[in-house]
Amino acid sequence: MHVRYLLVAMVYLACLTANAQPYPQNYFRNPLGVPLQLAANFGEVRNNHYHMGFDLRTQQRENLPVYAAAAGYISRIKVELYGYGRAIYITHPNGYTTVYAHLNRFYDTLEQRLQLHQYANKSWSQEISFATNEFPVVQGQYIGLSGNTGASGGPHLHFEIRDSKTGNCLNPRLFGFEIPDAIPPTLFGLYWYNRHVSTYAQTPMPIRFRKTDSGYYGLDTVRVSSKFSLGVHAEDKSSNSPFYFGIYQAHLTVNEVPYFEFTLNNFSYDSTRYSNGCIDYPFWIRHRKPVQHISQLPGVSLPIFNDIAGKRGIIYVSDTTAQRIQITLSDASGNSTNVHLIVRYDSSANVPLYTTQQYEQLSPQQPNKVGNGLTAISFNSQAFYDTVPFVFGQAFVSNNSSLLYLHDPTIPVHSKYAVQVPVPMAAQSFTERLLFTLRSGGYTQYAKANVAGRLALAEGFNKLGTLTLTIDTTPPTVQPISWKADGTLYRNATLRLRLSDTQSDVLADSVLIDSTWQPFAYQNNDVWWKLPENFTPGLHNITIYASDIVGNKNVITLAFNYSNEPAPTNKKKKKSVTINRKTTKHGTRKRK
Secondary structure, three states: OHHHHHHHHHHHHHHHHHHOOOOOOOOOOOOEOOOOOEEEOOOOEEOOEEOOOEEEEOOOOOOOEEEOOOOEEEEEEEEOOOOOOEEEEEEOOOOEEEEEEEEOEEOHHHHHHHHHHHHHHOOOOEEEEOOOOOOEEOOOOEEEEOEOOOOOOOOEEEEEEEEOOOOOEEOHHHHOOOOOOOOOOEEEEEEEEEOOOOHHHOOOEEOOEEEEOOEEEEOOOEEEOOEEEEEEEEEEOOOOOOOOEOOOEEEEEEOOEEEEEEEOOEEOOOOHHHHHHHEOHHHHHHHOOOOEEOOOOOOOOOOOEEOOOOOOOOEEOOOOOOEEEEEEEEOOOOOEEEEEEEEEEOHHHHOOOOOOOOOEEEOOOOOEEEEEOOEEEEEOOOOOOOOEEEOEEEEEEEOOEEEEEEOOOOOOOOOOEEEEEEOOHHHOOOHHHEEEEEEEOOEEEEEEOEEEOOEEEEEEEOOOEEEEEEEOOOOOEEEEEOOOOOOEEOOOOEEEEEEEOOOOOEEEEEEEEOOEEOOOEEEOOEEEEEOOOOOOOEEEEEEEEEEEOOOOEEEEEEEEEEOOOOOOOOOOOOOOOOOEEEEEOOEEEEEO
16 A cells, blocks of 8 residues: 555656746846736636736726837737737747737837738738747837726736747746745635536535634544545735735645646646636636636546546545545745645435436537427537536527527536527528527627528537527617717817617727728727827718628718817806804814
8 A cells, every 4th residue: 555655656756847847037027117016817717718827917007118028029919809909929039928918009110010000901900920020129128008908807917928839828927027925825615526426416515624823624524425526715815916816736635645736837728718617617607706626527628737646636435434635725936725634435425416307418528419309509529527417498489589598507618519490480581680699697699690491500609598599680870979979079089989789799890080991999889099189170070880790780970070179178167155154162163
């Protein structure tokens, strides 16, 4: 027995040595001119992904100067409605690429190059690659202004370090950035799972614990099934930030022998959606608390695990002997917290939970299909992380629409699935205007139906919930924001318009000022353009070509007058107030 434990420990040490990688220390500088302070770290659990870099605080302000973290060349820029908004990619000679996202503006020469591409392509969204000699930079060179563009919830700079060869994102904490951190991870919740059944067919069993100076200890001996795994809700902090972050590593030992661990330091955007299988996703959706599995679910393929014992983190017990469990939670600065448990097998804990609903069992790592008649939902082999007891239902709401019930929004789907639904009788004359709408909790996704014969088809959904097929013949509408049609705009004004649609997403295909295309920026359902200083005074027309998902179009023309004068101040006259004075023993006081 001792020989087997020794061999496992030797394998674990060999894995540590093999995985160790010398990252250059202090090669990259702080990309801001203010002290580094985190709003989010690498590996923090987000909706459908791990956070892939640092979110650096910008003192709750926009337009702070951003600097190149090291010498290299700007290899790419990107401008998009969501995602990173405005982003700069700098390739460095040491094999790494740094990313600077949610910017408000690029530095002047780069901004001018962007505008040339926008006007040439008549498109605000851009992704432009550059040769090595076009935009070289030195360390500390000004490259743009921080902002709040794209899918950003507030002013900050998103900063990444990537492996230039693989494109994988790397944990910036491994590169020696000076961020004060003397605080170990904090444990908020501890749970066990009966792995005789799917993690999606049970509620996690909470484990009571207490905190001491030497770590966390279970209050009781935990009665477990003969096949179980553990999950933790733990978060971390740095010494100079009020925010909680994700943990860097969790290491599991059983009876003092290394058993399983995960480390969040290196993965790609293509694989980061697997984060949904690394957490208790139903618990996350219901409570917004990230309980991270200290095990690897069957359908999860992510290079963060070290399966030391070869059991994918599942612990097997066959008798009532007490088992000593320790979980070590660590951050990238070397601070750690130990969690100690005593568990014991209890045969009553093996009893699986059953549902009275009729369901189809969909297994991970194989294709699955549900439906009835001509209605079919097809999932590929990567769709599910664990077995799903799938409940399907269908209803025809009216003679021109149908409704599908696709199990439960709290169950994650990794890859996109295909939908096939018969076209309702009254909708067969509107095959070019059929719209699929998926509602999954508070999330809504739309897709235009492709019609083949009498079947409506769509692909691209990756959540569960209710799916409707309806007719959409209503074009989008446009309205001015903070100005009135036929009104006057003044110097430094921003021309902003809001697009809306009663049934689906809407997009401004083109926006013209006096028949000339202009690079209006996009943010949510708004399009806007700050009028340049040399804009001609007088009467102008703005024309918006808008369309929705299924192709309903609208062309709206509005007039406005432009004045190069400053906007009127509209100061209201102050009302005169009579002040009565009354003397008291404490002196004179004012009274209105």
